Amino acid sequence: MVRGPDLIYGGDMARFHALPGRFDGVIAGTPCQDDSRARRSAPTGDGDRARRQFAQAVTEAIPAWWLLENVPGVPELRIEGYSWLRIDLDARDFGSTQRRLRHFQYGHARGLVPIVTRRRPAALKESPCCMASEASRPGRRTWADFCELQGLPRDFELPGMTLTARYRAVGNGVHLAVARAIAAAIREARAPVGFRLCACDCARVVYGRRVLATAACRKRVQRRRDSAGVTAPGSVTAAASSVTDQAALSAGASLSEGNSSPGSRQGRDRDPSPHSAIRFFSEHPPP
């Protein structure tokens, strides 16, 4: 096992080759600007390229699981031999005062699912998000305040980096509590037997015929479906989620006792598990 802070390779990801079977998991946060709704310039292709390189690294390393952090608009990353699911986490649900959504895609070779536990209640106060651009903004928050808002120690150090680069690194980062929550969920990942994950991709557990965990989940699915209806052309993700979300909404007509028939969703994705939110991408299911 390799520990996070240890630099094992400081080179170009495109030239990285992993030994098979040496890593438990492979994690990346590839450039998200091309898939971000905030994008104002022409796409660079960097995001697509990095995702391909990440998939290549997973295919070579053959880890038990992989995790890719990005923005909700990112195309699906299906890697042969792994299950696939999307997870959306808002920093506010984990003790942060920032309303900041982080989007993950996750795959497991045996189809285990991470169940994310939220901290209740959400913070009352709300702070503007820590963005990478804050370094060059007038009236920027102090470095110590900026770090604290991302869950880091006030005296957090990033040696050898300019102040602008440090703000960018921490602003682009995932809030520490969110990172810890997903790490804990991956560590405790379970086979989806007797439960499933909420169809809104919040990684909450639902039991029985339920499809969506909370009223907010239902609103989210409805909202996503509405926006997919408007922006579907050119967006594989939006089009695909519109189909699954429609299935979720009709299957879970009521949150508590839906007339659930998630079979269509499973059939569409050749899902061998009883889990509706998990989708295997493989012609050959793992043993």
Ligand SMILES: [Zn+2]
């Ligand atoms: Zn949900």
